[in-house]
Amino acid sequence: DTAVSQTPKYLVTQMGNDKSIKCEQNLGHDTMYWYKQDSKKFLKIMFSYNNKELIINETVPNRFSPKSPDKAHLNLHINSLELGDSAVYFCASSAPGTWGEAFFGQGTRLTVV
Amino acid sequence: AQTVTQSQPEMSVQEAETVTLSCTYDTSESDYYLFWYKQPPSRQMILVIRQEAYKQQNATENRFSVNFQKAAKSFSLKISDSQLGDAAMYFCAYRSRGRGGSEKLVFGKGTKLTVNP
Numbered sequence: 001d002t003a004v005s006q007t008p009k010y011l012v013t014q015m016g017n018d019k020s021i022k023c024e025q026n027l028g029h030d031t032m033y034w035y036k037q038d039s040k041k042f043l044k045i046m047f048s049y050n051n052k053e054l055i056i057n058e059t060v061p062n063r064f065s066p067k068s069p070d071k072a073h074l075n076l077h078i079n080s081l082e083l084g085d086s087a088v089y090f091c092a093s094s095a096p097g098t099w100g101e102a103f104f105g106q107g108t109r110l111t112v113v
Numbered sequence: 114a115q116t117v118t119q120s121q122p123e124m125s126v127q128e129a130e131t132v133t134l135s136c137t138y139d140t141s142e143s144d145y146y147l148f149w150y151k152q153p154p155s156r157q158m159i160l161v162i163r164q165e166a167y168k169q170q171n172a173t174e175n176r177f178s179v180n181f182q183k184a185a186k187s188f189s190l191k192i193s194d195s196q197l198g199d200a201a202m203y204f205c206a207y208r209s210r211g212r213g214g215s216e217k218l219v220f221g222k223g224t225k226l227t228v229n230p
Contacts, residue, residue, distance in 0.1 A: 033217070041152075041202055045217040055215055088156065094216065101148075102208075102218055104158035 003027050006091050006105035013081055014113055021076045021108045023091030031055075032074040033102065034066060037088040046089075049074055081112045115140045115207050119221035126195045127229050133180075134190045134224045136205030143167075146208040147181070147188045148218070153201040161203070164188065192226075200228045 004025045013019050025032060033056075034046040048056035049068045063079045074091060091105040116139045126132035138147070149161040164172045164181050171179050176193045192199055205221040 031213070031216075035218075041223050043204065043218075043220040045219075048215070048217060050213045055213065056217055058217075090158065092158075101160060101163065103160075107156045107158075109156075 002106075004091055004093055004103050004105040006089075006108050008108060009106060010109050010111075012111045012113065015081055015083060017081050018077070018079045019081060019110070020078070021089055021091075021110075023074045023076070023105055025072055025091075025093040025103070027093055027095070027103060029093035029095055029103075030071055031094045032068065032071070033092040033094070034074065034076050035090040035092060035104075037090060037107070039087070043090070047074075047076075078110075081110075083112050086110055086112045115142075115145075115209070115219045117205050117207050117219050117221035119203075119205055119224050121224045122222070123225045123227070125227040125229060126192070128195055128197060130195055131191060131193045132195055132226065134192075134203050134205075134226070136188045136190070136221055138186050138188065138205070138207050138219075140186070140207065142209060144210045146210070147179075148206040148208065149177070149179070149188075149190045150204045150206060150220075151199075151201045152204065152223075153198075158204075162190065195228050197228050197230060200226055202226075 031050045033048045037043045047066045052068045065077045068074045088107045090107045092102045094102045145166045147164045151159045162174045180189045202223045204223045206218045
């Protein structure tokens with residue numbers, strides 16, 4: 001069973017459209033994240049949620065809205081997509097306890113044309 | 114704010130040889146965690162090795178080991194007996210000792226490792 005799964009794996013869409021990426025984890029973790037990997041492979045945190053509560057919001061445009069219906073799910077909705085939104089978006093969850101090791105999903109490659 | 118620097122955008126190594134990837138970081142915290150992640154062409158982020166800052170002993174995982182120099186804020190990864198499957202992007206990452214969702218990972222820009230047969 002996949003620990004952290006994202007859908008879809010690939011997403012191609014036109015500028016101005018609205019799209020969503022879904023993430024689910026079956027590890028029983030309390031904390032989930034969205035990271036963005038740009039075209040130069042640089043990874044940066046976007047959001048974190050702990051037990052459905054937004055904790056980190058790292059200067060992300062308002063067009064990006066995360067939603068956590070329960071602690072096993074974290075979705076990312078993007079409005080009015082722009083060319084610069086093209087990237088790979090990773091969902092992750094972290095284990096409780098000292099390490100807080102992050103487990104990543106397989107990523108969603110978003111291409112805006 | 115914490116920063117992580119990987120000064121080698123690309124490295125190459127011959128199969129069965131040893132290679133060391135460099136990582137330095139900047140922080141004012143005294144307790145934190147450091148990680149090396151591997152990203153093969155499949156895009157999956159795979160944890161390679163981790164180090165807790167207050168532990169002086171360097172972490173080792175099979176062919177992977179680190180050289181953690183806390184005073185110098187250096188955290189290099191050594192891969193011994195390199196294999197073709199080690200070819201990937203390697204990311205060094207820093208995590209504060211926060212909890213409850215505040216513990217984000219701060220990544221370096223990555224080092225692309227090529228393994229030559």
